[in-house]
Amino acid sequence: MSDQDATPTPSPAPPPPSGPPPKVTNRGRSAAPIPSSNSASSDIPDFEFFGVPGPRGLPPLTEYLDITDVDMMRRPNESNKMQHHTMHYHSDQLIVRRGQEFQVKITFNRPYVSTDKIAVEFIIGSSPQFSKGTYIPVFPTKERQSSWAGRITNQSGNEITMGITPAANCIVGKYSMYVAVSTPFGIRRTRRDNSRDLYILFNPWASADAVFLDDETERKECVMNEVGIIYHGAHDDISERNWNYGQFNYGVLDACIYIMDRSEMPITNRGDPIKVTRKASAMLNSHDDDNGVLVGNWSGDYTYGVAPTSWTGSTDILLAYASSKMPVCYAQCWVYAAVFNTFLRCLGIPSRVVTNFFSAHDNDGNLKTDIILKENGAIDRERTRDSVWNYHCWNECYMSRPDLPAGFGGWQVVDATPQETSDGMYRCGPASVQAIKHGQICFPFDAAFVFAEVNSDVVFYSRRKDGTMDPVRVNQTHIGRLVLTKAPGGMTRRDLTDQYKFPEGSTEERTVLEKAEQYGCKREKSNPPPADVDLVLPTLEISVGDDFELSLEFINRSDQRRTVEAYISGSVVFYTGVTSNDFLNESPTVKIDPNKSVKELVTVESKKYMSKLVEQANLNFIVTGKIKETGQIVTAMKVVTLHNPKLIVEVSGGGRVSEEMMASVQFTNPFTFSLEGVYIRMEGPGLMSPKSKYYSMIPGGSSLTWTEFFTPQRTGSTRVIATLDCPALRQVYGQATVTIQP
Amino acid sequence: MSDQDATPTPSPAPPPPSGPPPKVTNRGRSAAPIPSSNSASSDIPDFEFFGVPGPRGLPPLTEYLDITDVDMMRRPNESNKMQHHTMHYHSDQLIVRRGQEFQVKITFNRPYVSTDKIAVEFIIGSSPQFSKGTYIPVFPTKERQSSWAGRITNQSGNEITMGITPAANCIVGKYSMYVAVSTPFGIRRTRRDNSRDLYILFNPWASADAVFLDDETERKECVMNEVGIIYHGAHDDISERNWNYGQFNYGVLDACIYIMDRSEMPITNRGDPIKVTRKASAMLNSHDDDNGVLVGNWSGDYTYGVAPTSWTGSTDILLAYASSKMPVCYAQCWVYAAVFNTFLRCLGIPSRVVTNFFSAHDNDGNLKTDIILKENGAIDRERTRDSVWNYHCWNECYMSRPDLPAGFGGWQVVDATPQETSDGMYRCGPASVQAIKHGQICFPFDAAFVFAEVNSDVVFYSRRKDGTMDPVRVNQTHIGRLVLTKAPGGMTRRDLTDQYKFPEGSTEERTVLEKAEQYGCKREKSNPPPADVDLVLPTLEISVGDDFELSLEFINRSDQRRTVEAYISGSVVFYTGVTSNDFLNESPTVKIDPNKSVKELVTVESKKYMSKLVEQANLNFIVTGKIKETGQIVTAMKVVTLHNPKLIVEVSGGGRVSEEMMASVQFTNPFTFSLEGVYIRMEGPGLMSPKSKYYSMIPGGSSLTWTEFFTPQRTGSTRVIATLDCPALRQVYGQATVTIQP
Numbered sequence A, B: 001m002s003d004q005d006a007t008p009t010p011s012p013a014p015p016p017p018s019g020p021p022p023k024v025t026n027r028g029r030s031a032a033p034i035p036s037s038n039s040a041s042s043d044i045p046d047f048e049f050f051g052v053p054g055p056r057g058l059p060p061l062t063e064y065l066d067i068t069d070v071d072m073m074r075r076p077n078e079s080n081k082m083q084h085h086t087m088h089y090h091s092d093q094l095i096v097r098r099g100q101e102f103q104v105k106i107t108f109n110r111p112y113v114s115t116d117k118i119a120v121e122f123i124i125g126s127s128p129q130f131s132k133g134t135y136i137p138v139f140p141t142k143e144r145q146s147s148w149a150g151r152i153t154n155q156s157g158n159e160i161t162m163g164i165t166p167a168a169n170c171i172v173g174k175y176s177m178y179v180a181v182s183t184p185f186g187i188r189r190t191r192r193d194n195s196r197d198l199y200i201l202f203n204p205w206a207s208a209d210a211v212f213l214d215d216e217t218e219r220k221e222c223v224m225n226e227v228g229i230i231y232h233g234a235h236d237d238i239s240e241r242n243w244n245y246g247q248f249n250y251g252v253l254d255a256c257i258y259i260m261d262r263s264e265m266p267i268t269n270r271g272d273p274i275k276v277t278r279k280a281s282a283m284l285n286s287h288d289d290d291n292g293v294l295v296g297n298w299s300g301d302y303t304y305g306v307a308p309t310s311w312t313g314s315t316d317i318l319l320a321y322a323s324s325k326m327p328v329c330y331a332q333c334w335v336y337a338a339v340f341n342t343f344l345r346c347l348g349i350p351s352r353v354v355t356n357f358f359s360a361h362d363n364d365g366n367l368k369t370d371i372i373l374k375e376n377g378a379i380d381r382e383r384t385r386d387s388v389w390n391y392h393c394w395n396e397c398y399m400s401r402p403d404l405p406a407g408f409g410g411w412q413v414v415d416a417t418p419q420e421t422s423d424g425m426y427r428c429g430p431a432s433v434q435a436i437k438h439g440q441i442c443f444p445f446d447a448a449f450v451f452a453e454v455n456s457d458v459v460f461y462s463r464r465k466d467g468t469m470d471p472v473r474v475n476q477t478h479i480g481r482l483v484l485t486k487a488p489g490g491m492t493r494r495d496l497t498d499q500y501k502f503p504e505g506s507t508e509e510r511t512v513l514e515k516a517e518q519y520g521c522k523r524e525k526s527n528p529p530p531a532d533v534d535l536v537l538p539t540l541e542i543s544v545g546d547d548f549e550l551s552l553e554f555i556n557r558s559d560q561r562r563t564v565e566a567y568i569s570g571s572v573v574f575y576t577g578v579t580s581n582d583f584l585n586e587s588p589t590v591k592i593d594p595n596k597s598v599k600e601l602v603t604v605e606s607k608k609y610m611s612k613l614v615e616q617a618n619l620n621f622i623v624t625g626k627i628k629e630t631g632q633i634v635t636a637m638k639v640v641t642l643h644n645p646k647l648i649v650e651v652s653g654g655g656r657v658s659e660e661m662m663a664s665v666q667f668t669n670p671f672t673f674s675l676e677g678v679y680i681r682m683e684g685p686g687l688m689s690p691k692s693k694y695y696s697m698i699p700g701g702s703s704l705t706w707t708e709f710f711t712p713q714r715t716g717s718t719r720v721i722a723t724l725d726c727p728a729l730r731q732v733y734g735q736a737t738v739t740i741q742p
Helices: A079-083 A216-224 A252-262 A273-283 A315-324 A333-347 A433-437 A447-455 A507-518 A606-612 B079-083 B216-224 B252-262 B273-283 B315-324 B333-347 B433-437 B447-455 B507-518 B606-612
Strands: A047-049 A067-071 A094-097 A102-108 A118-123 A135-138 A149-156 A159-165 A173-183 A186-189 A198-201 A227-234 A237-244 A294-296 A328-331 A351-360 A368-373 A388-399 A410-414 A457-463 A469-475 A482-486 A493-495 A533-536 A548-556 A562-573 A579-586 A589-592 A597-604 A618-627 A633-641 A648-653 A661-668 A675-684 A688-698 A703-710 A716-726 A729-740 B047-049 B067-071 B094-097 B102-108 B118-123 B135-138 B149-156 B159-165 B173-183 B186-189 B198-201 B227-234 B237-244 B294-296 B328-331 B351-360 B368-373 B388-399 B410-414 B457-463 B469-475 B482-486 B493-495 B533-536 B548-556 B562-573 B579-586 B589-592 B597-604 B618-627 B633-641 B648-653 B661-668 B675-684 B688-698 B703-710 B716-726 B729-740
Touching: A067 A173, A079 A094, A079 A102, A102 A118, A173 A252, A216 A333, A216 A351, A227 A333, A227 A351, A227 A388, A227 A482, A227 A633, A227 A716, A237 A333, A237 A633, A237 A716, A237 A729, A252 A273, A252 A315, A252 A333, A273 A333, A273 A388, A273 A410, A294 A333, A315 A328, A315 A333, A315 A688, A328 A333, A333 A351, A333 A388, A351 A447, A410 A433, A433 A447, A447 A507, A457 A633, A469 A633, A533 A562, A533 A618, A533 A633, A548 A562, A548 A589, A562 A597, A562 A606, A562 A633, A579 A597, A579 A606, A579 A618, A589 A597, A597 A606, A648 A716, A661 A675, A661 A716, A661 A729, A675 A703, A688 A703, B067 B173, B079 B094, B079 B102, B102 B118, B173 B252, B216 B333, B216 B351, B227 B333, B227 B351, B227 B388, B227 B482, B227 B633, B237 B333, B237 B633, B237 B716, B237 B729, B252 B273, B252 B315, B252 B333, B273 B333, B273 B388, B273 B410, B294 B333, B315 B328, B315 B333, B315 B688, B328 B333, B333 B351, B333 B388, B351 B447, B410 B433, B433 B447, B447 B507, B457 B633, B469 B633, B533 B562, B533 B618, B533 B633, B548 B562, B548 B589, B562 B597, B562 B606, B562 B633, B579 B597, B579 B606, B579 B618, B589 B597, B597 B606, B648 B716, B661 B675, B661 B716, B661 B729, B675 B703, B688 B703
Parallel strands: A094 A198, A294 A328, A368 A457, A648 A729, B094 B198, B294 B328, B368 B457, B648 B729
Antiparallel strands: A047 A186, A067 A102, A102 A159, A118 A135, A118 A173, A149 A159, A173 A186, A173 A198, A227 A237, A351 A388, A351 A482, A388 A410, A457 A469, A482 A493, A533 A548, A548 A597, A562 A579, A562 A589, A562 A618, A618 A633, A648 A661, A661 A703, A675 A688, A675 A716, A716 A729, B047 B186, B067 B102, B102 B159, B118 B135, B118 B173, B149 B159, B173 B186, B173 B198, B227 B237, B351 B388, B351 B482, B388 B410, B457 B469, B482 B493, B533 B548, B548 B597, B562 B579, B562 B589, B562 B618, B618 B633, B648 B661, B661 B703, B675 B688, B675 B716, B716 B729
């Protein structure tokens, strides 16, 4: 056959196979799939032969040790849970913390002697492997030790007590346990038994653990406390939300592990608090159908879920996610932060929710928030697109940072609320608070973003007719006005502002800002001279439905007469600073004598704003103006958070563990109109699980009382927390403090 | 009405509305959606009134300047494209680079005088805004300047030539341009006209640009060169793939911008090469249906797409993605790197593809790759799950790093191949090569990962019967053996290993590894003493189908006789190091006299491996053994890349621009069996667009010739590149170099 004869001729390509392409398999990419599920597990055999058994099978193994019973000592009042600070978890399983010894009792068919070869084996995930830390045998003798220490702490009759110390950096999650006896023919071991499954958590009490926190007051608050207070409102009129973190409630620990499983986080990464917190910051929010825990919604329409303001705690959310395996609707920043806090405390990472008042957001880590004025000095709402959030909540968690140079361990910012402008940044942190304070924002993760949230300037631009803009005023003190968290122990606030920033105007502050600019943060460089007229807006505490007066003070600091053409704009805003509706626009001309001040009174009638209110009932006043004599611009901003009616919560009864008590919620509709589609929710850490009640209508002026019975589960000071929510009125709260005696 | 009468009673909650929940809107979250599409644009009006026009409308505007023509000077041979190095782009639009002046000619209805108020306006994306850099007016006079400089470079009659210099940090993408004249009544401007749209790219020639690269040879290679060579195979038997980057081809620039649009990358981020490269590293791979450009597949089954080894260039891939808006099937590492390279060069970021031989992968940034041996010293394939990639390709791109301390600018690693074990790391970089070399892996982004890819140790563990393991041998020189890229200018290799690492065994190397450990990289600490017997495997160059002999040399460096119980395993592996099939297992016992060496010959017959070969025809030999006298372990590893038959590519004809030429591809099936379902592909930078041909069968021993005509588009040295691909034989390449005269 010659070459020519055999020359193949091209033919049309066959049509591609129809139907969707099959899922691409892993073959050729990696030797085995990476274990990433804690619920998957591979059983290990009851008997592992050494070599092939002979034709007559095994010889009788009667001379070797046999295991008759294993006691995990897992009752809440036994020493394991007491010493490991896990007695509050509502779980039948043993729960311990790494880097600290726990005990198990093993009973054999005869007394254990030192020549017996036994091991207690722990496995986690599928494909357990010694070198990956997913299979850990623990031996009772000093001669033979693995990364987890073992010793016999007691021996009596056929029973021994083994003290086992998991490595302080071991994987956190749910392990299964086996007892194995080595014989010359093979290894004999206990059958898989779910009652011997145990959870190993992070340990802030162990000095070798990366989350070690050497302060018992802080640990009691940031790991053990279920009662939370989350601050909101305005920096000069602070409101509180109560929250039941519920980290010890039945099913919550499993839900937290499920979150990591759902994210396909490799099992081997789960001992590293940096990776766990970073991954969780991404998984807490469900963006673009990635099936995270919570769907964000700031639209005001919560028909298809629960309004963010209506939740009383994390339990409902986490259990719904774990059982439905679907994202839960809906969250805003404090819901993300509160559920994240539950996740962290539940796994043993010390954490707290912090609130930053006037938080720069969505500005891609730059140090500028732009407000555009028209040529006459009035605000140009159409062109002002940046917004300052009245407040924003994130979490701090405590850990060492071996991935960074020394000095950046300690509290770290993590934030589960998705950022909009950022480059796909639906995760944030851990970012060292120390690094943020010192402007060392070149270190991972996302320190520059958090730095901008507390340090941006508000820049007012005057827009010319040709579209160009000149900066006319820079407010360097508005953003990051106050950072708060709940103080450990009590129910009071703790001011963290000095953890994030040096004092305004200090030399250190200037140095830090310069350093941040060296690392690429952009700031407004021009510094227009301050006007010689100051504009001061008062602090107001107003209830929803009240008429009130806004008193603007114009202070002339010059020796000449000044005339200010002022523009006063009042608008209803979301807590994100986004304007919903204008309800007030006035433009008085104010004349001020040299070195004098003038007060301008603006009357705000409730009928003007009531029909326009959105959920958190914030009114935003911006006053801008041009000084006729100098052309300088004056500005002032004020957020007024209208106070909602409150729920009255009352608790009565014995006040003792396991004795029935009663909680009542009372509400009076203070308005002349009816409230429709009303949900009331109530729960209490250690007292009652979440309950809710629906009222189709509450007529104007009418009252209601809802009573529930409950049985306290443990001693100590706690709270009953209640919320009321309906489309016309959100963010109505009430709580009662209860102390339960033994 | 008393309170009691009005007490509302709870009723059952209404059923939730049926149907899927609606898409959550943005309302309340931000004032306006963040502009993130370059194809979206908002027109600006022809006439913008100042104030409201009176009842009789506008006065006649005849006394003001009117625009009669705008000439973008956009032909390839005009000065703009020549000076901006954009003459090769196959596009009718003006394409210029930022930080460098370009010219436009504007004709008016009368001569321009200095009192006329004109501006040339540029806008990009929806909602253009001056303070965001998405609306830029440019003025001809020195008195009035914005961030982009303008001046009149020529004036003659009614015509002026404006020189415009875009800011060196301006947004990169497609702008529309308007000419505006300001009158006391308003602004008159040109209508939107697509022919005045222009692209502004990164500028490695401009010293103020973050991607400035002060080396014309490098710029010619890393920005202007379309012909690529990508290295693969083994470090001691290197093969080449030719690749047509095709960054100037018709539609490629639009496809690159579409990638950023598809990722919803905010327009305002697109001037920052750090953000652009990081985002693109994520978007180049399509993971979990995020609709990135390329679907990875290492399975060997490419029925539903094009086999990764079959592509000849990036053009087909990018155009298919942009037109279908669906991920393209299929890629492996060099395809990701090659298409990423096109993206980078097309936008003007200097870049090159590098190959790292023996690349640690999927090990989560740790410095250990584990190989598990049985107690007898033979490899335990079931438990060895880590793999070392025979080679891995990534990109380097050149830029300053203002976000890091000084000294980390320059070449940066970016990698679009998704990592499997990493914490959701489907993006990687930019990571400073300087930081990697010096162990400063605390700096973003992902430097620790890349550090591990070139610096990990291979650790051999011996597994005991009880499941515990002891490290018995640590190979510190295997991983990151050689890092190569194509040398600028020629067709030769450039060794970049010393850019990534200090010499093996140097003091600097030890210091760097210690620093990396301080930043959390985990290394095997134990250092088992080296055995006194060395095992050496030869370098082999073998063609597919050949029988050959493997000669193992055992060198006894001790003064005693040594006996080695050796295990020789030969397996077919994917280029990822993953084993497909074993084809050889021998276990000779070798006795070596003191200070002597012994050669053990192993015959490898082609019939044993041929039926088991997978696409890149790699054979992996691992020899392990135990020295009887000392219990020490010896190991040796060798990858043999079998050489495939080649395509013969021949080019004939004039060799001049616009004169027809002819390219032929010849192939002879060297095997005794037929090849079925064969695709041959051919293309050439500046010569021909991608073409392919399908042959349903090529009988064993037969030959074929495929001839295509083409017309060269420009002068210079270039290549015709061809591949042949079928399920039974992949990675068959050929190329011919052509020099085109004017």
